[in-house]
Amino acid sequence: MTRTSVLIVGGGLVGLSAALFLQYHGVDFVLVERRTGASVLPRSRGVHTRTVELYRQIGIEDRVQEAAATALKAGAFGGARHGRNLIEAEGLDLSALHRKGIGGDPSPSTFCFCPQVLLEPVLADLARERGGDLRFGTELTAFAAGPDSVTATIGGEQIEADYLVAADGAGSPVRTELGFGGWTLPPTHRYLNVFVRADLTSIVEGRTFSQCDVANDTVRGIVLAKNNTDEWSFHLEYDDTPPGNPLEQIHAAIGRDDIAVDVLASSTWDTRVHVADEYRRGRVFLAGDAAHQHAPWGGYGANTGIADVHNLAWKLAMVLNGRAAPELLDTYEPERRPRAVLAAQQARLRTDFFARYGIENETNAAEVAEQIDTGAIMTRYNYTDDGYVDVLSGQVGTRLPHGELSSGQSSLDLCGPGFVLLAGPDAPDFGTAVPVHRIGKGTELDGDWAELTGLAADGAVLVRPDQHVAARSDSGLTPANLTTFLP
Incomplete structure (x- = not known):
């Protein structure tokens, strides 16, 4: 039987980040992922400033930024458009969004645009370079958590671990096996996400964007940029069943039917909200989408999950190394679950496309009024009262403020x-x-x-x-x- 301190189930952004954070703290682990490689869908795209700070702490900020630099072939990240199709779409005035303080919190790091399909391989390579035991193409088929350890069956092999971290996605088999309940809200929209290769360079030249909302007689949906030239995600909205012929809707979203479109991957998703009632049971912890799922508006999902495992890793390390009592691990859920609830609530308030960018109209005024800025959600939160502060000044429970030192450090x-x-x-x-x-x-x-x-x-x-x-x-x-x- 293989013995390890922590068994990580799931090799997406959250599981791989957990591996790197544990390595930083000197904790051995085994990571298992049933996929054979990285996600083929871009999915998460924006790495929030606070997340880059976490990667900075463990010495990988430069590698992440280098990967991000390869993402966009034309145009810059940002901007939003709306119209009947890409050709007719007009840009939105984003001044309201910037007035909410997006990216305004002092930091030694910067936000970066790095789609999941690019970021996951970088994180996996780094974990392997640092000696991590990563097993892709291997599935957890059974586990049992006792008072002293967790035993699991992985691809026919038995593994014993002190703790198990389930970062196994929205459909989390670990969460299902444990029977965790949760706070849920029904979906407001359903989408077919189609990742394609199609050269739209001439169509979007000089008018690139992050998101473009399109609506006409054939299609309703959102077009997301991956590199602003020939790789795009079309999120095609549907009512009961996914569209049987996505190419027809993709061409309608573009506004031309003579563009060659090569479908690379697709999957369905919806905007339902689920936050698990429990983040821990004994020696098993939930993190990332296994613990919380909601719409991607605002990019809070993966970034919240990465912060989950950053919080958990140091606590596991201190308990495993005998520097803290096991009760320290009881603080994980009360510190992290309220953050997921807040992120889910704020994402829900951004369901309307214009509300997403802080643009108020007669139908979304209430939602826009309840929005708080990204810094409050991701950086200025306070663990002592489940709230957030307006300015970081070293309050107990908050992230230490960034200050520039003469050494060049933060x-x-x-x-x-x-x-x-x-x-x-x-x-x-x-x-x-x-x-x-x-x-x-x-x-x-x-x-x-x-x-x-x-x-x-x-x-x-x-x-x-x-x-x-x-x-x-x-x-x-x-x-x-x-x-x-x-x-």
Whole structure:
């Protein structure tokens, strides 16, 4: 029987990210994926700034950005159009979207456009280069979770693991086997997603886009760019059954029937919402689409799932290494589930195409009014009250603010793999329980300490491995009680 610390079920973006985060923390794993390779559908396309920060922490930001640089052959990511077809579609005024602060939170990283079909192979290659045991083309056929371990049958082989992380997608066999219930909302739309190769360069030249909403007598749907030249996804809306002849609808969406279209892959999906009632049962954890599914509007799905496993990985590492009690793992669900509910609610508010871009009209005004910006959903959330803050200033439960240091680093670069203490230039001696970094005039890390944290020069901030603030000197942290804030 093979023995491992963590069995990861699912080799999509979330499962592969879990593997890389566990490697960063020195935890061995086995990852199994029934597919033989990466997804052939682009699916997720936008890697949010916060997600790029997570990849930065484990040293792969450059590789991800390099992959993103190969995605677009013409035009830039962004922009939206609406019309009878691609030829007649007109651009939308996106000023309302930008007023909501999209991408406005200070960060050492930047959003990147990197479709799942490009990103998955990069993550898999990196995990293998770092010694990971990845088994594609291998399926989990049975598992049993006991009080001390999880045993599983993988392609006829028996594996024993301390913990199992189920990142096995929206139809999660692990979730189904465990009988988890969930919060659900029925679908508002059903789509056939058809990924095609069709040279539309001349049609979209000078008017490229991220999404184009089309509607005429033959087709209703959305066209998504993959490279803005010859690879596109057509999401064809249907009522009861998927269209039997997608080429007819694709040509109607383009506005010309003489364009050669090569169908590369297709699948159906809908906008139903499901967030599992439980994220953990014993030694089994749900993450990504296995835990939460909703419409892709806003790109919150995969990015939320990657943040799930970033949160879970350091906690598993500390428990497995004996640095924390198993009760630390009980914090995973209450910290991450509310984030999925919020993302699902916000995606639902963007169902209307114009509402998606913050453009208010007489039918969507209520939905637009309830929207919050992407930074609040993905970066400025607060684990202590399930809410979010308007500005990151080192509040307990929030992501440490980004501050530029004279070393060229970001304050975020000082975090991990364990807890760290950031201290002002006049802060007292906090001992050696955790690494200490002094920031401010006259220290080795020259930076604006007061602007970063809102603390006086003798203040200090304790930061978790996931870059979230655990304690502050103005809310009880002292050298004498530092260890009480550690797991």
